[in-house]
Amino acid sequence: MLKLLVDSSSLDYFEGLMNILDFWITQMHAPNDCPLVFPANREEAKNFFNQASYDTCMNRCKAWLSTEISEIVMLESQIYKML
Numbered sequence: 001m002l003k004l005l006v007d008s009s010s011l012d013y014f015e016g017l018m019n020i021l022d023f024w025i026t027q028m029h030a031p032n033d034c035p036l037v038f039p040a041n042r043e044e045a046k047n048f049f050n051q052a053s054y055d056t057c058m059n060r061c062k063a064w065l066s067t068e069i070s071e072i073v074m075l076e077s078q079i080y081k082m083l
Helices: 002-005 013-027 042-048 049-081
Strands: none
Touching: 002 013, 002 049, 013 049
C-alpha cells in the first residue's frame, strides 16, 4: 500500500499528506519504526500542511520502504539457503 502511495504521489500536497497520515495512523497504527513525525498539537498541524512537509514525508517513506524491502529480501535469501 505504501508503495502505491509513493508511486502515485499526489500533485496536491494536502491530499498527499492526508493519504500518508491515513496510511501510517489508520492502517499501520503508527508503528515504532514509522518514519514520520506527526503534528502533536494545533500549531504544529498548521505548520505541517505544506509542500515542504509533503516532500519530506515522501522522501522518508521512500527511504523506509527501501530499507524494509532490502531486509525482506535478505531474510528470504537466508531462508532459501537453509532449504
